[in-house]
Amino acid sequence: MSDGMIILFSLTVLLGGVGGAAVMTWWERRLLGIWQDRYGPNRLGPFGIMQVAADMLKLLTKDDWVPPFADKVVFIFAPTAIVMAMMLGFAVVPFGPGLQIIDMNIGLLFFLGMTSLAVYSVLLGGLASNNKYALLGGLRSAAQMVSYEVFMGLSLMGVVMLSGSFNLRVIVESQADGWYCISQFLGLFVFTVSGIAESHRLPFDLPEAEHELTAGFHTEYGGMKFAMFMLGEYLGLILISSMIVTLFFGGWLGPWLPPVVWFGIKTFIVICFFILLRAAIPRPRYDQLMSLGWKIMLPLTLVNLVVTGAVALWLSGASGGAA
Amino acid sequence: MLELVLFYTASTIALVATILALTRANATHALIYLILSLLAVAVIFYIIGAPFAAALEVVIYAGAIMVLFIFVIMMLNLGDKGDRREKQLLKPQIWITPVIFTLVLLVELVLVLSQSAPAEIQGLVTPKQVGLTLFGPYVLAVEIASMLLLAGLVGSYHLGRRYLEEGRENSSRGRS
Numbered sequence: 001m002s003d004g005m006i007i008l009f010s011l012t013v014l015l016g017g018v019g020g021a022a023v024m025t026w027w028e029r030r031l032l033g034i035w036q037d038r039y040g041p042n043r044l045g046p047f048g049i050m051q052v053a054a055d056m057l058k059l060l061t062k063d064d065w066v067p068p069f070a071d072k073v074v075f076i077f078a079p080t081a082i083v084m085a086m087m088l089g090f091a092v093v094p095f096g097p098g099l100q101i102i103d104m105n106i107g108l109l110f111f112l113g114m115t116s117l118a119v120y121s122v123l124l125g126g127l128a129s130n131n132k133y134a135l136l137g138g139l140r141s142a143a144q145m146v147s148y149e150v151f152m153g154l155s156l157m158g159v160v161m162l163s164g165s166f167n168l169r170v171i172v173e174s175q176a177d178g179w180y181c182i183s184q185f186l187g188l189f190v191f192t193v194s195g196i197a198e199s200h201r202l203p204f205d206l207p208e209a210e211h212e213l214t215a216g217f218h219t220e221y222g223g224m225k226f227a228m229f230m231l232g233e234y235l236g237l238i239l240i241s242s243m244i245v246t247l248f249f250g251g252w253l254g255p256w257l258p259p260v261v262w263f264g265i266k267t268f269i270v271i272c273f274f275i276l277l278r279a280a281i282p283r284p285r286y287d288q289l290m291s292l293g294w295k296i297m298l299p300l301t302l303v304n305l306v307v308t309g310a311v312a313l314w315l316s317g318a319s320g321g322a323a
Numbered sequence: 324m325l326e327l328v329l330f331y332t333a334s335t336i337a338l339v340a341t342i343l344a345l346t347r348a349n350a351t352h353a354l355i356y357l358i359l360s361l362l363a364v365a366v367i368f369y370i371i372g373a374p375f376a377a378a379l380e381v382v383i384y385a386g387a388i389m390v391l392f393i394f395v396i397m398m399l400n401l402g403d404k405g406d407r408r409e410k411q412l413l414k415p416q417i418w419i420t421p422v423i424f425t426l427v428l429l430v431e432l433v434l435v436l437s438q439s440a441p442a443e444i445q446g447l448v449t450p451k452q453v454g455l456t457l458f459g460p461y462v463l464a465v466e467i468a469s470m471l472l473l474a475g476l477v478g479s480y481h482l483g484r485r486y487l488e489e490g491r492e493n494s495s496r497g498r499s
Binding site: 071073074077104109110112113116117119120123124127128135138139143145146166 | 349375377379
């Protein structure tokens, strides 16, 4: 792609991400409604889709208030951090052959770096609010995200071993004869769970658990700043879903339809699965979340890593012996 | 040319952010500047052809270790009291001796650097090369580091266990 094309494509991805996140708020409420035997927002426009515009209008016209006891600069900076980090994460996602903003040889690590930087948003938001509920929410999110980040990275190393690269394009291309969701099902499981924990969505939304902490880290936030937190969360959901598709479900690969369409369909299905999880599973207690992480997820990841390494070595040895 | 401009911009940001991190009285602000400085260093690593080191700088230093620092600040939650104490520590007369020593070191560093030839950039260092070097010639260092980490893990587990048992005794006493 030429320079102009890349800039145009980046803008498309940015606008698509923001638009997708906005539509996702409506789609999630509709799906949750259906799964819980009620309608959800269905009044404005066809199927209620204009609810998105109404919500945006409401958020934009709300009073943009900073509490007098808050740390002003950090308070305003915090919600922007998560949106920036998630937007940057989209730079390495391969949407189709050649449809990638940067074809980086450390793409996977770049994605991990961006998700780990997104933690600061919640953390600083909780700290700057100068409110005990916000502080508790921030504390929880720090411990939760640092713990789940450990095996989020480790669970992907099986994929890296099998494909032999951190480059996301190479990882997709190496899945032409078999998606990694079969050989790396443990990795897929751990990555999905830690993906939910990283984007702190239900059932792992302990940083904002509303019946214990009012609204957790964004208790003091309103208007556009609250909308930025929500935008970041939904962008995170889309980013995690597209990474699951890229790493485990063959990315853009698929018969008949154009590659980008395949990528879109797969990502959409994974997003719906995340919404289903939200509708189906109750929130665990905080200590349960932590012991699930360290006592089940981490050993599972290590087993996956050792077995994958052993099988990969054995296979390469067998083929080497034959050759 | 573009690379030089990017390099010097990133270096300036790193230097300014580090100085600001040292001189802030508010611990949170200081840490945010420190994170900024680490990110700038990551950019420098990327520009001079070490993308793997850059990624690790972001994932481990900026993304994990600094989170723990902020976590500790949140736990302590010093607020204005901490700021005031920090301001007393930042008095000019306390700074004189360290500044003199640092200046001497700086002069020495400049002399050493000006005598030896500047290191050439070796081109791109791929993650694979880093891995092969770590587990080839430097495998002993990796093993020693892993043993050190294991010792740290066992030690912290031992320290935490005492509180765990005390907590258990207290709760059982409460119940009976």
